[in-house]
Amino acid sequence: EAQVTQNPRYLITVTGKKLTVTCSQNMNHEYMSWYRQDPGLGLRQIYYSMNVEVTDKGDVPEGYKVSRKEKRNFPLILESPSPNQTSLYFCASSLGPALNYNSPLHFGNGTRLTVT
């Protein structure tokens, strides 16, 4: 089954404790991206990657890191989480290196992160 898999689904942590949210897709997609969803703000892009070893900042990259060492994986790293990073996070992927009519984004089921 074609899918984007995120882990964990739920995570509660404390301020300053480094964490990684994993994302993997099995569709051989070139493009991958991370979003966060917050009430009243919709989905905001954190980072995206057009291919292996190619990453770029989205609209809200502060406090996050990503890496793209393999095509299928795109982990999101919070080196020193803070309470304002409490959010619902989504990983997404698409077929082409850029968004077009034939490659809409496919989303994972989300990771709900709470930082206390």
Added chain:
Amino acid sequence: DQQVKQNSPSLSVQEGRISILNCDYTNSMFDYFLWYKKYPAEGPTFLISISSIKDKNEDGRFTVFLNKSAKHLSLHIVPSQPGDSAVYFCAASVYNTDKLIFGTGTRLQVFP
């Protein structure tokens, strides 16, 4: 600055009637628009899209209308069904670029 706006946070519609979800955008460079649907505890799923060269795109019960002069798009669902109850996000992009800007979402509830 919110470039894509969904001004109605929620909408309630009776089963069988039409649901109309609205979306406004400010960036005149946007030329590709999408709607995503999101159920609780799941990620958004792609629903329908439209390019700026069209003013209407239809897929079954779902139709998206684009009014470029007003910078407005809408999603019509006819007839509405209880399974359509979800949060709907509109999104906009410049075609073949790497950024997709989402609206804040509208929660649709379809009641029997």
